[in-house]
Amino acid sequence: MVTTKYNPLKILIVLLALVGLVIAPIHGQETISSAKSHNTLTVQLEQDFLNLENQKRTETAKYSSQVEFSEDFTSTTYRDPITNVEGWGTGSIRSPKKSFSLAGTIGSPGSAVGVYVEGNYAYIADEIGGVRIIDISDPTTPTFAAVYDEWNSEGYDVHVTGDNAYIAGGTFYILNVSDPTSPKRIVSVFGTLNQAYDLDVAGNYAYVANGTYGLRVFDISDPTTPFLADSFGPSDSYQGVYVEGNYAYVADGSNGLQVIDISDPTTLTGVDMIDTVDARDVFIAGNYAYVADAASGLRVIDISDPSNPTLAGSYDTPGSAYEVYVEGDYAYVADGSSGLQVIDISDPTTPSFVDSFGTSDSSQGVYVEGNYAYVADGSNGLQVIKISDSVTPNTIDFASTNHRARDVHVAGDYAYVADGESGLNVVDISDPLNSISVGNYDTPNTSWGVHVAGDYAYLADLHSGLQVIDISDPTNPTFAGSYDTPGRATGVYVDGDYAYVADYDRGLRVVDISDPTNPTSAGDYDGSGFAQKVFIAGDYAYVANRLDFQVIDISDPTNLTLAGFYDSTVPYFDNDVYVAGDYAYVAEEQGFTVLDISNPATPTYAGGIDTTGAASGVYIEGDYAYIADGSNGLEVIDISDPTSISPLSLVGNYNTPGSAYDVFIAGDYAYVADGWGGLNVVEIARHRTRQYESLSYAQSLKVYTISDSATITRITLSSSYSTPTDTSVAFAITLNGGTSWNQVNPGDENVFETSGNDLRWKADLSSSDSYSLVTAQINSVTITHEHYPEPTITSNLANNSIHNSNSEIVLTISDSSLLNEIRSNWDNSGDRVLSAPLASTFSEFLPITEEEHTLYIKAEDLVGNFINIRFAFTTDDTDPTIVSHSGLSDNVVISGEHEIIVTATDNVEVDRVEFLIDDVQEHITTSSPYMWQWDTVDVSNGDYTVTIRAVDKAGNEIEKSIDVTVKNIQGPPVIEIFGITIPIDPGTLITIAGLSIPVLGASYFFYIRRFRYKDIYKMYERLYTGDNLQEIKKEIKTKYPKYSYSKIDAILRKGKKIS
Template sequence: MRRISLVIAICITIGMPRIVNGQGLEYVSSELWTGVNDVAISGNYAYCAFVNGLVVLDITNPTNPTFVSRCYRSGGASGIELVGSYAYLADGSLGVQIIDISTPTSPVEVGGYSTPGLATDIAIAGNYAYVINDSTGLQILDISNLIYPELIGNCYIPGYASSIFVHGNYAYIASETAGLQIIDISNPTNPSIAGNYAVEGYIHDVCVSGNYAYLAYSDPNYSSSLLIVNISDQANPVLTTSYSDYNFMSIYTVVVEGNYAYLGGYGLRILDISIPASPTLVGNINSGMMPAQKILIRGDHAFIACYTWGLKVVDVSDLSNPTLAGSYNTPDMVLRSFVSGNYAYMIDMYTGLHVFNVSNPETPMLISNLDFPNTVRDVCTAGNYLYIANSYNGFKIFNISNPATPIIFANLDLTSGAETIFISGNYAFVNGFGAFNIIDISNPRIPVLVGNLHIEYLGTGIFISGAYAYVAINPALLIINISDMAHPALACSFNLTGGVQDVRVSGQYAYVVSYEGGLQVVDVSNPTNPSLISTFDTPGNPCGISIYGNYAYVG
């Protein structure tokens, strides 16, 4: 699943292409954020750590959380803490980000500190921020100066530190493969390991209440349970008991409120822990709760960060019968986008079509959404028509003379399904599973399949230039002669570094992106005998490319 979209610019000089890192890219705005990892609440607002930064929601009515504002950060936020008018983000590769939330409608970054590794979680106590990193352990920052936090202490933690809970003079750290690590922080400038509780398997989360640490645990076979560990002697923590529910697939997070422990995974479990040695199940809910990353209890509601499932609100006024009360839904996987005039059309794999007014790029506005019963894969427009590829239902045409109310015009079932689309003149060129299809769309109400060609593998990208179609398939670039639309013919299959995803053609060059090969430039001046002339190893796993002027934009 794609969690972060990485965009880079590539400069291509006409003639023999020269490739350099693009300059001058500036973030303007974004929509359709997904990936909720943590949540904190102050007053009537929920502050959510999204993969893309901070999102503020109005929860005055918990059954209907509504968007208020956002603050973009690119590190990959996974933890959040609130103190007064400030939010502290554990922001992955960017370390700690400090955001002024005194005006919830306009959060502003005021300071930060770049920690080593990836910052995965954060806890605040007094003038100190306790930050854990995936590979370097605990970093302690003096935050008395919010603009310039200062590193004053650190402690190496074995394993992968994923969660922290500060209680008194100790920090309790869930360190995945290294179990529970207990750190003495009585002297913040010289933290030290006081004790640990080792396990075979993985500790995902920790919460401390009284003399007990509650651990979300998975054994080496990924069977989950809650471990309750007595920590009255920090140097020698001892297992008190464990709780397992084989109907509960996974436990990723745990929070304790009073005499109850709330376990989150693929659902929510509520345990009575008034007798820690004998926890008992009180209530549970399974539907619409996957996968829980963090839980926060406020009054009669549990607020659950569910990653790509958004923020879920569960009514826990009756602990024996928790019910889903509301949610702030987010897209699961945005696959493609297409901009035409003042409108952007985005396809989400599971939630369908989203249409935005982007006349002001700094404040894009969602104006319509169409759900589809099956998986949508691609979108493009031409004139007053919108064309959608659906992997199960084939090819769809909508009238978008009013983009706020798209109207279905036609549907053409394709046995191959539809993965990607390219429109050229009166024809739609559609890649499917094992087929390249040519559709006559001169009459948008009655599209007609006029030709097709069997291709190996799945066509993931397509571009038309002159009498040729350039098709990206997993191991190669296919060049197809389409001078006779009824009888397309393979001109060449040109192997490239694996995972070919998309292609664009400009002049005599085809620009191809692949997971493993980055950007590859192919001379197609002779379409029957192409040649590779240069490559550029892009960061991440590129899956799309667009050409504009002298630049290639790779995502």
């Protein structure tokens, strides 16, 4: 049995969570409201809440005008300091250039001439030191792992496949490197006459470039007994070989490139050749052979027809090209004394220089892996060169949603978005460049999670539990069924006939969906904490819990049991989980954590990294984790080794316009549920395509130059800019100083949903290689915008307030003489048109149904400009209830002080409780418990009616009356001794020695009270210094705890000690 342990901090958090939801997330991720709030709507400008089409202006705008702003970048007047592009003030802006950098280095005893990378190790061929094996798990600090140098063996080239390393080093020999720290020789083949310079391995054969002895092919199906299968040659000097398909391409020195048919490795035949100056190495990519041609640099040979190779292009490097490695659109050339040269081969017919990095000795071998180039640099050993910063995603499109996108699931050509209070939003992504919303289903509550299976979308709909939506026609989603869970449904995962619902404070719920139109409860695990999301893998449900990480055994969905848990010493507030292989990848508000779940009963910490934002969602694809990181957008983390995640593992980021809640990967795109930013479609660069982006941005200060009383409505941005291959420029506009941005296309007119008068622009400039000398450039930006004086509409009732149906809403409109018409609409139930001439005010009564209502108002001027405003009110005609009261009873005689305590409730909210004596208000309290301390000595003896009145937020009220008779002792106090009543002046102390004095209760207490009053007066006179009245009251309260502060005030006023 697994026993859950808790630390005191978590217990405190649980207590706080019971009041509402867990404390507000650290990085701005909002908490879940306890219900659909009465004050969730705010007054805001919107495009058209009345479902009216946008009306274009048809005549000259009498009350509007055109304004043009131009930026030519010759001054920095409008430059926002956050800008990081170069050149603002010089006539154009461009993304900054970046150079290669040396990440790490390690020496070699002889001369390093060849390198091969496999996993976390680089294998160095040293021409007089054999094979050196270097640990590159941290490329910035390569460390020596092992060496093989028996008989002073030579090393010219190395190739690693599986557990074996094949070395061309004069002779051809094979090492077992299953343990890279302890290589062992398997066999040596001496039939190469000490001229084995290069090799390639394909299938069961090793192809050795054997210098003047040509090409030799060895059968290595049994690595312990390799034998010569065939040879081809002799020739000038076979220096390099690359096998692709049925052909071996051989760098043959002064004879150029040789093409040899190896379809039968035991019978080699020559196909053709093409002459080059001094071919030393060759690399095949696509239909081209890239030849390191010594002093002639890089030659590109078209081999689309291997029987007829032709020269396609060339680039003369400054040094002597020894070796070449092609990755993506770049050829990396080991160029002897000129170090590493990087050539752009995106167009193989016109190779062009990108950048270079000078090494210390003579670069003779190169291998590219990840963000690094590993260079064999002669006597300087291994040089590790950082060639890129990141695998950076690039946004390509936005699809606005109706509310706040919280979760997304992609199926086929559609993205299904859990869109908060707007329910399910369906986006057509068949063309990711032009994604568009095509369908919507408004669920009863707030959609937090979505999972698609077959023809149904399953929504976690907070207080409405599981909602099942038929999406057989994605453009017309319809209700299929529902199951109302007892908690707050925040996540859902469908597996077979069951939907597993993360039900927040009610744990994990299993719903039988074998009939989607009639979901039923199957089982549950109501454990500790707050279940946020769930992922199913095999017989286990992995639950992201706000307090700990839980593994639930679901082998029997009707009988869930806790299998294991991970309880960190600090609560990290798990938000999401994704399981891949033996690891669970958890998005937490503190960052990203990897747990080893190879034994589900005992999850253990494997690695992690603190992200910049609040990680809310996670999706695993290949060697990368894609993190929806709240306000920090989308982050990409290299998880090729889940146990070695460090800040270096963070390889990419895209800062989305909203707040990233979740992410789903499909094909080459990441679909990000971005809160108010809607659905973001982001192009993601894969590890092998190596499209590295350098993102720079330019942003302006406020460029609006007319009266702040006017409002911008329509904008057209134009620009002169250049975007060379693999670079881009994206523009955006804000009308509210940066609170929200809208992406715009140059030359298009844009009508904005949210108007304003704080106009700014920004541009993102990107290039596909972080170290490229080719950058995007902007020469000018021109913005034409239309504005108009905006009428205002105000209400006598506060927005988001509560009233009864007798309440009249009076709307006041400025400049009504300029208006053509006003339309009002309650809850989208049809427009009521008020035509000209228009009064400056008009009224509406709240609907009589007791619920939240929305009043939409559209005011249109004489030329078609319009403004839309919405007000939210709640109708409440139900009176509050006085449940109970204590401290007074009806028709009783009372004296002295009485504390009245009232319990009152309401269907919406109690506003206040009033206490009245004979219809005169004496006291009001607004917080429960509703209390009043009534001192009857402040009134004359007689009959009184005490009224308790409870009033709710809508003004509905209820009263409770209590009739009492006040009878306090009047005149001087008396003391009765042996039946003799003696009047005593107030304050007089009587001492009768030796007598037992029976004292009547009322007279006694009255006497003592007067005596205490005198004592209180003396305390005041003794302690008062002029500014310490509150401190004196506290001391009096401490000595006489039965007196309330209001009573102490009354005593001091009677003694004329205070005014």
